Amino acid sequence: MKLKRVRAIAHKEFLHVLRDWRSLGIGIAIPVLMLFLFGYALTLDVDRVPLVVWDQSATPQSRTLVDAFNASRYFTMLPAVADYREVERAIASRRAEIALVIPVDFAGKVAAGRGAAVQAILDGSDSNVASFALGYAEEVVGGYSQKVTVELTRRLGLPAVSGALLKVEPRVWFNTDMESRNYIFPGLIAIVMMVIAALLTSLTFAREWEVGTMEQLIATPVTGGELILGKLIPYFAIGMFDLVLSVLVAEFVFRIPMRGELWLVFASSSIFMVGALSLGMLISIVTKSQFLASQIALVATMLPAFLLSGFVFPIANMPYPIQVFTHIITARYFVVLLRGIYLKGLGLGHLYGETLFLAAFAVLILALSHVKFKKKIV
């Protein structure tokens, strides 16, 4: 391994990237685009669910409940309706995701301190939204009933019985405002890194074979290790540039809270980057075709990184064989790492397993690339 050769190769690759707007585009424009696109669009929060109310009771008690819904940021009130047919229409036309039906005897039951039920009708065709909306509705109703209970006990002169007030109060850790973007964004950084890294390097060796420059190179004393390292350096620099960009966007555009240490983000990303870049390189070395290599790199990185990394879809909900399969998806570990650092402020003490796996993967793929690269034409 001669430094001079590595430097010559790295310098040459830098020039290629700088002069080829396509690779510069893949390297910088695509990550930025992905960060903003997914940052804004890929939110799992169910906010401002359109709600329609059929208040059959029309009493001060029922109006207090409706007001509680009105005050909640989770719901948007549609004009009240007056019969079941209208409720049906609102749900069917998807104007409303949820309908609240307050029965005629609502006020009486509440005043008497007996249990009163309200009906929530949900559009199950989007089960995700439906379950969120139901949860929100239960929360609002729960708040209301607690208030009523407190008032009732006071009026009846009973001592405030804590038991009567007991209700499940979920407490959310780490992502206290349950902002799904906070959860998604660190994962998104991982996905962006994975995709661009493999795509960028998937072209390098294949291009030299296709253009014919490789034939010249392999007739020189240059070694495979020097070539691989020399080609790795500029793309690693691009990857790190993208990481800085991502961290800045996370901080200043999306205000993702950062509870851990920044250097850990960079350290773990470096390890991950080497693995992802080497994977692209390995694909390039094996296929010797730019088209094939970029297709394989996309399928081998983008799809698993999106679907199987736990970035959006929780791995725990996957069928068992697929759960097992996710263990070989490096993005999965990187997603866990970044979320751990960003949301939980975890240190290496908790994340060494994932870090070790990424390091082992990088070493393995680098070694494979080295073995697979032959200074021969066939």
Add this chain to the structure above:
Amino acid sequence: MPEPQPQPAAAATATAPPPAVTLRELTRRFGDFTAVNRVSLDVARGEIFGFLGPNGAGKSTTIRMLCGILPPSSGKGSVAGFDIATESEQIKKQIGYMSQKFSLYEDLTVEENIDFYSGIYRIPGAKKRERKEWVIEMAGLADKRGARTATLSGGWKQRLALGCAILHEPPIVFLDEPTSGVDPVSRRSFWELIYRLAGEGVTIFVTTHYLEEAECCDRLGFIFGGELIALGSPAELKRNFPGEIVALECERPFEVLKRVESLPGVRQATLFGAGLHLTVERAEAIIPLLKEALPDQEVRLERIAPSLEDLFVSFMEARSG
């Protein structure tokens, strides 16, 4: 088939240095196809050796094996004393190789390409500047230093590629059809460079299918269908030509060709410029016969010395016929 050359061990007397390149029964197969079939030859140090043959004859395959980038299927070869099968990395330090396809980086400038190969060959700082200036002067690229290589015309590209291949001053240079697709003037200046290198003691192994280039070589090997079918200096090859050549000038050579090729004593007839060249056993015997056979034509007949083209046409016809 040429006589097998003496083994280098036998030839290594006190005076004769070992040859720069040796091939012994060198063979390369791709599946069922034999691209190079048991080729044996030696190239002496400082020699310009021309490897001649039509497209697909096995020239590039041979040169790639010698450069250590294609493993041979069988047989042996050595370059600068190193075995091509087992010591290819040592060979790569001793050679300059210019592949058939233009193989510099088109998006890099002239200087950047030179700098890249300087780095690859680890040429030290002071030497590096000297060699760079040498290449730029040699290739006539003084006012194109900063130009993207893609914008250079064929002749300049070729000279730059040669320059990059010999930056490290290798003792042996392999050139695979260096002048294909280059205009005649550029070809001429390219060959002047080759002479200059040879004058400095560099061994040149060059493939070509231009016969006028073949005349410039010290020795030639003619390869056809993967087999070496002639080997020697241009003069030797012509001297050993089996048969004689009669040049026939006439009005309508194509018509005449059909009539004369079946005559007894005419081994072969080929269109050649405005007339025909006939390969015959003995010119003296055939000329009166030809005159007789073509009473309606105003023909001029003359016995001439065979050219390389006559030679190779007859070799090829003999092989494929």
